[in-house]
Amino acid sequence: xxxxxxxxxxxxxxxxxxxxxxxxGVLAGQRRAVARALTAVENGLPGADVxxxxxxxxxxxxWRIGVTGPPGAGKSTLTDRLVTAFRARGQTVAVxxxxxxxxxxxxxxxxxxxxxxxxxxDDGVFVRSLAARGALGxxxxxxxxxxxVLDAAGFDVVLVETVGVGQGEVDVAETTDTTLVVLVPESxxxxxxxxxxxxxxxxxxxxxxxxxxxxxxxxxxxxxxxxLRPEGSAQPAVVTASALxxxxxxxxxxxxxxxxxxxxxxxxxxxxxxxxxxxxRLVEGRWRRAFWADGRAEALARAVAELDPSERAPHRLAAxxxxx
Numbered sequence: 001x002x003x004x005x006x007x008x009x010x011x012x013x014x015x016x017x018x019x020x021x022x023x024x025g026v027l028a029g030q031r032r033a034v035a036r037a038l039t040a041v042e043n044g045l046p047g048a049d050v051x052x053x054x055x056x057x058x059x060x061x062x063w064r065i066g067v068t069g070p071p072g073a074g075k076s077t078l079t080d081r082l083v084t085a086f087r088a089r090g091q092t093v094a095v096x097x098x099x100x101x102x103x104x105x106x107x108x109x110x111x112x113x114x115x116x117x118x119x120x121x122d123d124g125v126f127v128r129s130l131a132a133r134g135a136l137g138x139x140x141x142x143x144x145x146x147x148x149v150l151d152a153a154g155f156d157v158v159l160v161e162t163v164g165v166g167q168g169e170v171d172v173a174e175t176t177d178t179t180l181v182v183l184v185p186e187s188x189x190x191x192x193x194x195x196x197x198x199x200x201x202x203x204x205x206x207x208x209x210x211x212x213x214x215x216x217x218x219x220x221x222x223x224x225x226x227x228l229r230p231e232g233s234a235q236p237a238v239v240t241a242s243a244l245x246x247x248x249x250x251x252x253x254x255x256x257x258x259x260x261x262x263x264x265x266x267x268x269x270x271x272x273x274x275x276x277x278x279x280x281r282l283v284e285g286r287w288r289r290a291f292w293a294d295g296r297a298e299a300l301a302r303a304v305a306e307l308d309p310s311e312r313a314p315h316r317l318a319a320x321x322x323x324x
Contacts, residue, residue: 013054017047017302023054026153031126034153038128041145052145055152060271062151063260067164067174068201069182074208077243078182078252079161083119085253091156092124096146098163099129126155141285144175144278173201174277177270178259180204180252181236183222185214199225202236203259206252210240234262296321 016252020040025033037055040048067075067082076097083093119125128150132143143160150158162172173179181202205222207215221237237255241248263270300321304312 016051016054020045020047020051022309023152025050026055026149027058029154031123033126034126034149037149038130038146041149042130042142044142048145052148055148059148059151060157062147062155063178064147064151064158064160064176065256066160066176066179066277067182068172068179070184073182073184074243075161075182078206078208078241079159080118081241081243081246081249082159082253083125085249086157087119087122087124092154093157093159094126094150094153094155095128095161096150097127097129097158097161098143099131116276125176126150126153147175174274177263178203178256180256182206182208183218185210185212185218203234204240204252204255205236207238207240207249208243210248211242215240249282 016023021033021036026037037051039045040051067079069075079095079097083095086093119127128146130146147158147160158176158200160172161178180203181204183205185207206216207222209215215266219240226235226238237258239248239251239255241252243249300317303317303320
């Protein structure tokens with residue numbers, strides 16, 4: 001996307017601090033403005049929420065695909081193959097790669113940009129690594145804001161590759177339109193896939209490293225388990241691929257396209273429900289921070305220290321904190 005001059009800010013855009021990039025630059029697809037906006041969102045800089053709100057009315061066009069699964073499943077290689085496939089049919093692609101956090105800086109420990117060097121010179125591809133920063137669901141709070149920035153910037157597809165923390169990695173389903181769960185034949189993934197978590201959030205399953213003999217057994221186990229889902233619930237597609245060899249990518253893209261087509265009639269409903277969940281999380285987070293910031297955390301610590309161990313009743317203490 002070539003850089004073009006940003007329009008003069010007005011309305012909500014006028015409220016964005018001068019220290020942050022202009023919303024017009026992001027909307028025009030200026031790569032520097034997009035990169036600066038992502039940095040502001042990831043680091044929670046003052047006014048980043050205002051910037052996201054100014055961009056939000058311009059979102060809703062990008063197809064957001066979550067790529068999740070256990071560590072070592074080959075998610076990064078598969079994501080790279082998907083980028084190539086979408087670019088081959090003329091779509092622009094952004095990748096949000098949520099990586100483990102550095103214990104020293106809090107930044108992304110593994111840069112997926114290194115693993116996607118083949119797209120470095122392609123103006124139709126934008127890759128950004130974000131730090132998980134301890135997010136239990138596999139996504140940092142900034143990931144959804146990052147998706148908004150890239151959506152508003154005009155990318156056709158936004159791929160969100162999660163850090164790979166196993167069963168807790170379900171937040172991606174609330175952030176994206178289509179959830180791709182990547183599994184591999186070894187390491188007991190067949191058993192893991194049959195548990196709640198990943199099994200329930202998947203819209204498409206991809207058994208990677210399909211050249212291994214155990215792959216067929218995993219596919220059968222997955223399909224057998226899917227038949228146990230409640231009647232009337234959506235049945236995820238199960239496909240196989242070998243990301244390293246590039247085999248099976250066309251079938252995977254077709255399965256993803258199939259899910260998007262199934263969403264077409266209720267696209268607005270899906271987006272509205274995601275916004276409702278997001279606002280609820282924001283409200284709960286802000287309320288929690290405000291509540292404990294008002295000296296209550298210290299008061300609770302003093303109360304616990306002063307009480308005899310036999311009198312430490314959690315529900316009574318909670319009522320005391322709430323002033324009930």
